[in-house]
Amino acid sequence: MKRTMIVAGTLLLGAGAVMAQQEIAVQQDNLMRSIAKNQYGVILKMTKGDIPYDQKAVDEAIASIEADVGKIAKTFEVNPKQDVVNATYGSSPKIWQNKADFDSKIPPVQKAIADVKGKITDAASLKAAYTAINDRCNDCHETYRVKLK
């Protein structure tokens, strides 16, 4: 009986640890998705004319991206050692081998956002802002974002 309980307890703890790790991966994925929703779902679509230009939506999207980018270093502190189930993209383990380098990619994104904030007034300036910000996102994605399927 005692042995069964120990085994069951260990299994539960193990399962808990696995779930916790998946939880971390999901949190990281959600943060990046939240940025992508604004960057691609709002800003990119507007630059392409898929949705009409909307100053309020632009300002909100930029503010939201700025807030989210500020959370990246902290949210990616722990290596979940697994990908989100069925995700198309995942994190490269290289993030946690070179965490300082990974973190050093964030301030340039913040600078790109600060440079354009409050200066976007039309589709043309939005397009320039999109490219300026996205280029800095790519500097990191080139090394640390992995396509999974």
Added chain:
Amino acid sequence: MLRRTIPAVLIAAAAAFCCYWWLTAPSALALPARTRAPDLANGQELFNTGGCSSCHAVPNQPDRLLLGGGLPLGSPFGTFYAPNISPDPTDGIGRWSESDFVNAVNRGISPEGTHYFPAFPYTSYHIADVDDVRDIFAYLKTLPSVQGKAPDHDVPFPFSIRRNVGIWKLLFMDRKPFAPDASRSPQWNRGAYLVNGFGHCAECHSPRNVLGGIVTSQRFAGGPNPDGEGWVPNITQKGIGSWSEKDIADFLETGDMPEGDSASGAMRPVIKNTALLKPEDRAAMAAYLKSLPPVDGPTPPKRKPGGG
């Protein structure tokens, strides 16, 4: 008995070795006469299509035209280091003849007459028009010299024996030049030439067999990243059927995908090259890619642990 067996074995071994030597001999291309004057702009366009800079530029510095090499390329067969192809006479290709360069690109043979490892995608480049390759050579000569040699490849035995690459070439390398399809438009043919030749898209976007040869029936249908991490997507219509021709051309220019995302990983450096191409070349590549019939590729692992 033994007295008769030993010579027989020796003769058989010698014959096998001769056979191996003959089969694996690098066969250089005799250079045909130029049909036109060198065209530096064309050389630059094809240099960018070929993505030469992505592997040969000195890593961790911003200038994509400093072709001093040194970038490590992981593979299941070991780590390859991209060599210096700057015009430096000692460490680069400054002393190469045009014939040396054409044989390197179209045949995968070094000026010393040895096989290059197919990490250098001559398996795609071989379809290239010789005059186009000469234009790239002329263009490379205009770039800055960079000193310093890349580290030696870190490839374990038996893959380290370059002569074995001769067998590999017999098995997996086609040597035919590009054959245009007369039933298709000039634009489609241009796209087919760029995608299958200099663009060498199939080198990453196709699964490979255990010996590292492309699985021909699943060409462009995606597969594990040869560099080891993640998955390279299916770019037949099975994978990107929802993308229009314009979506593909736009993607090659900006990296932006119609589903609202942006290229990442190993595709990012590719976009840096294709962004510099003439719009008509991107449109041609898109027209060809859009015409690829849907093919099922291998299935990505359901959940691959990230490791630590």
